[in-house]
Amino acid sequence: MKNFYIFTDGNVRGPFPPETVAMMLADGRIDMQTLLCSGKGQPWIKAADVGVVIEELEKIKNTAQAPKPTQVLYPTNANHPAAGNPPSPESVAESANTAASTQSRREVVFYCPHCSQKYSGSESWLGRDINCIRCSKSFTAIENAPTKADRTPSQSSAAQAAQSVPNANSTENKVSSATSAGKNSMEFFDWENSTGELICPHCWVKFNSDQLLYIASHPALTGDPVLGSMAQKRFLPTIFNARGQALDEMSQATNDLACPRCHLKIPATIIDEKSCYFSLVGASGTGKSYYLATLLNQVRKNMSSDFACTLLDVDPEMNALLDGYEETLFRSTRRSEVAVLPKTQAAGGGHVTQVTLNNISVNLPKPFIYELKHFISNQTIKDCNIVFYDNSGELFMPGADNLANPGTRHLACSDGIIFLFDPLNDAVMRTQCAQEEPQLQSDKFVYDQLKLLSEMISRIRRHRNLNVEEKCQIPLVIGVCKHDAWQHLLERDISQLPVRQSCEGELAMQWVQNTIMDVSFELRELLFKYAPALVNTAESFFEKVIFIPFSNFGCFSSPADADGGLGVIPEKINPLWVTEPLMALLAENSLIAQAPLPEGNISPANAQIAEDFIILKHPENGRLIRLPWNYSGVVITVNGKQYKLPHHPRSNQQIQDKVTMLGKMNNDLWN
Known part of the structure; x- marks a missing residue:
């Protein structure tokens, strides 16, 4: 049955089940002219015109004479037991006989023993069976019975005032009484077995939209059990203003959302649109950060003309690191000087966020989140979020995957993987590369990249719980980078091959799948000659494997310092096929059109x-x-x-x- 939001005194409250709304009508706390709404995008309707509420009101009138306002039976606060437990007709009849004494009953506090949700209300709730609004489990109300942790965090005077559960039309109730999320609500929730339609891009837990937390706006509301004492509070809202914005304990509006588990900020587009998670994997020295920066620049530059869509930065603060990389390479004021990007760090360096989960300090990788926005609406191709991950190569070393460093577990929910294979760092294939490439002057990053691929497969199998006979349905693109150093090993000049095709009467072009797969076959044959085990390992586990050559720079690297550091001169950058690995994954996920x-x-x-x-x-x-x-x-x-x-x-x-x-x-x- 639908729940309803109520608009009173310039604020939106709720949601409430029809029975509770009818009780409010019965005792005069709201009237027939009060506006009700069943959810986002639905119209506001007078209570007198909402049939299901009127039906419930008639039942109440036929059962017992509704009592005068008691403030105990019909609270508007989410942490009051009535929010999930509307009074029965029997309790209404009982309260009608004891309304006067009810007014003087003391307020009590009790907790859900399953998820630790805090409740406050009249002592008449003690001993009653409660359906928890947080975990939906039943429990018997027992006064002052916090479990598993101390549940008496300090509260502002505004929050304490909210505990008194004032009348819905009272100006005092503008202060939200929602408890700050953390020890008193979500800390002991079983996230390992949680389900839902949303996935957190930070910790990859699944949850439903009604579990989302909001981030307090008022500067005085600091202190979070997951993020630390300096972080803004997270809370479950119960009061909204006329614009539909949640209000924190200080009645300040906020639109910022957070994950109910890790409490990290989540862009609103994650809630409204589908998300595709793309994982970038490669050993140290393969140029993953350079690839992401170049990819972002080329996609922004060419996607609008090629596919009538663009990549929007949904949260500049969250994407600041990658945007900074792009600026260093493509918007430098000193384009003739060597530009160098910092190495991706396994911990610190702006690449990870440290949180406390289950009393363990955990390093979570920072996702880069963009919105793929199409210029023309299409039933088959929808707008969506594109989430990238740039992990340090050290995180894929055997034994590096643990509770404190779960940085590669995004592989379990990935919609596509780009595995960067670097011929210059392969002990066999580097002998066939152009020797004028400065990177060949050092063997610092030479590594058996098959080990990294095998470790990646092991983690995917473990975190997706695949048996030994199951194959992985995630599409895998093996991007063979630094094409300019080994291009002579291919028969054809890939820069002359068609990868886009116009379609008559259509604004967007089509991705030429056959060109990519044709080159993939040739490149597969080349790799089978120099690294056959890598080809066989990939194709034995993944159902779909595509080999794509590309070059981040289209030129050789340049010495950056006397210690052997390398970079690139921005004015020489001329990327080649750098977007094709991503286009292959977008096509596999039906996000761009393919030529037949x-x-x-x-x-x-x-x-x-x-x-x-x-x-x-x-x-x-x-x-x-x-x-x-x-x-x-x-x-x-x-x-x-x-x-x-x-x-x-x-x-x-x-x-x-x-x-x-x-x-x-x-x-x-x-x-």
């Missing part, structure tokens, strides 16, 4: 379907090649000749699933 695969008079490849693979006999040397099923229907190029791979049943099922989803979306519009 080529058809027509193309020689069929000598290939057959085998479970989740396409077994191809190489047209030149006859070697059998096992390709993932996402190569279905792709036209590959071998020594200048084209061959079309067969369609895999899995690709047909994927298309059908998307059609079914679109049909469901269309039906939802009319339901």
Whole structure:
């Protein structure tokens, strides 16, 4: 049944079930002209015109004469037991006989033993069964029964005044009585088994929108059990102003939201739109920070003309680190001087936030959150949040994943992974790279990148609880970086290949999937020659694997100091295919349009379907090649000749699933 918000005295209060609203009408605390609303986006309607409330009012009148205002049975505060436990007709009849004595009853405080939600109200609640507004579990009210922790945090005089539960129309009730979230509400909630439609981009816990906390605006409201004494308080609001903004204990409006578990700030777009989480993985020295900065610049520069959409900065404060990287490389006033980005730190350095969870100091990685906004509304392609993570390579070392450093656990909820493979740091492949690249003068970052890939797979399997036979459905892009140092190893100049295709009558272009998959096949063959174990490991665990070459700079790096540090000269930067790994993941998540695969008079490849693979006999040397099923229907190029791979049943099922989803979306519009 719907709950209703009430607009009185210039503030919005609630939500309340229809029974409670009817009780307020019965005792005169509100009247028939009071405006009610059932939720965001719904119209405000006079109480007299809300049928379900009028029906409940008639039941009350038929059962017993409603009492005069008692302030005990019908509180407006969320931490009063009546907020989740509307009075029954029997209790109304009883209160009608004892209204006078009720006025003089003392106020008591008690707590939910399951989640520690604090309640205050008349002593008449003691001994009664209560349905908790926080965890929805039942308990018997017992006075002063806090559990598991001291639940008497200091309160301002305004908060103490709110405990008196004044009349809804009283000006005193402008002060919110919501308890500050923390020890007295959420600290002992079972977050490991929590569910919901939202995912926190900081700690990756799932929760529902009604569990969101607000961040107090008033500078005097500081002190948080999770973030420390200097952080602004987090609270569950119960009072809103006429604009729908939550009011803190000092009656100051706030719009800032926070996660109910880690208490870190969450942009409002996370609540309103779908979010796609993209993880960036790579060993130290692969240039992950340079890649993200260049990617952000190129997406902002080209997405509007290519796909009629743009990437908006939803929270400049949260994205300040990455925006600063972009400014260093692309908006420097000294473009002829070498620019250097700081190394990503496993702890500190602005890359992580330290919080206290379950009495453990935890380092959480800072996400970079942007909104992918399309210029033209589309039923099949929706606006969404894009969340990036830039982890230090040290976090992927064996044994680095623990409760105090869960920085890579975003992999468990990831919608796509970009694994950066650096040929210059591969002991075998670096011998084939252009020796004039300054990075080759040192072997400081040479590392077996297969170990990092294997550790990543182990963590995904563990955190997604996959058995040994299950394959991962997260699309994996292996981005082979620093293309300018090894481009001579490819047969074709990728800068001359089409990756965008105009569509007649459409403002947005299409991503040319076949070009990417064709180059992926060639690059796969190259890597299979120098790093076969890496190719086999990736394709054995992930259902979809794409190999994409790119260059952050389009030029060699430059010495930055006498100690061997390297950077890049901004005026020489000319990125190549740096956006294609992200475009591949956006296409896999149906966030950009794809051009159809080529058809027509193309020689069929000598290939057959085998479970989740396409077994191809190489047209030149006859070697059998096992390709993932996402190569279905792709036209590959071998020594200048084209061959079309067969369609895999899995690709047909994927298309059908998307059609079914679109049909469901269309039906939802009319339901």
